[in-house]
Amino acid sequence: MSTHSSRRSFLRYAAAGVSTFAVSRVALAQATVEPPPRPLQLEHAVADPVSVEVNARVIPNFEPRDRTRTRFGSLNYRSGLVLTSPYRGFGGLSGLRLDARGERFLAVSDQGGWFTGAIRYADGKMTGLADVEAAPLLGAEGRPITEKRLWWDSESIARDGSLVYIGLERVNQILRYDFAKGGTRARGEVMPVPPGVRKLPSNKGLEALVVVPKGQPLAGTLIAFSERGLDADGNLTAFLIGGPTPGQFSVRRIEKYDISDAVLLPSGELLILERKFSWFTGVNIRIRAIPLKSIAPGALVDGPALFVADLGQEIDNMEGIDAHVTADGETVLTLISDDNFSMLQRTLLLQFTLAE
Helix, strand or coil: CCHHHHHHHHHHHCCCCCCCCCCCCCCCCCCCCCCCCHHHHHHCCCCCCEECCCEEEECCCCCCCCCCCCEECCEEEEEEEEEECCCCCCCCEEEEEECCCCCEEEEEECCCEEEEEEEEEECCEEEEEEEEEEEECECCCCCEHHHCCCCCCEEEEEEECCEEEEEECCCCEEEEEEHHHCHHHCECEECCCCHHHHCCCCCCCEEEEEECCCCCCCCCEEEEEEEEEECCCCCEEEEEEECCCCEEEEECCCCCCEEEEEEECCCCEEEEEEEEEECCCEEEEEEEEEEHHHCCCCCEECCCEEEEECCCCCCCCEEEEEEEECCCCCEEEEEEECCCCCCCCCEEEEEEEECC
């Protein structure tokens, strides 16, 4: 049995011993609050970005048990990478946003850090990363946000031109950055949020942010999804912030999946990345499609699953999703995993194309 197959078997069947999710937010749903790792704080003591070496190993097949298989639900596997780095602060990647070509990226670590760089391709497949830099998220006073108690669990990211929004799960706050004012050196401004956002669970709160662009229903709205903030009927709560019709709505919760990220396609479909964990099956992920036009204050929205995967495939704790459209008109979905700074987990970068 290969090393990677052994590791997956361990994740699936040895969880009762030393589980790979012993340090995972998935398994620590009811755990006490942990401080951010000390090494990361020391490396991010200044605002200037630092160059980061990132190594990449290609994942040729998403389904190791059937190397001829490329279709998974409504998605076709395109390529994947296992990312590693000698930089102590690399990891915990909870969200990313790509440019229109799917090359330059802006990612956020759940330990209060930015990562920027470029994805390199050959024949349409990812081969590695280049020009990677890391920097701390700064607060309004110009100091790293990790200096404040609990202000380090940066879980979600959305971008609207030069404006970047970051959701902080532990305190359920949203920071707005204007990258026209220094890029990753920009200072975060605390945004006003609806009262319901502040009432979300501290470790199951803000997990996904999406900005609705011009030309779409709800244009100008920032949509904020909770990971597992539940309404009276046990469905997942979400919020429309700003825009033409602010308010609260719900996403139907099915099979105990939680929300980990979301992305809006040009077609008007909102794709929600979901995840669940159990000691018997390990981690499972799913992507659901919800029509943006169905979202309104007070609505309960739902949609079909486009993609489902488990530890039999090349997944980990997938927490980020974004999309871009190629020159040939293909819609490419990019997923990234949060390794929780655990030696038993991996930072994966996966790409799929959406089938016609």
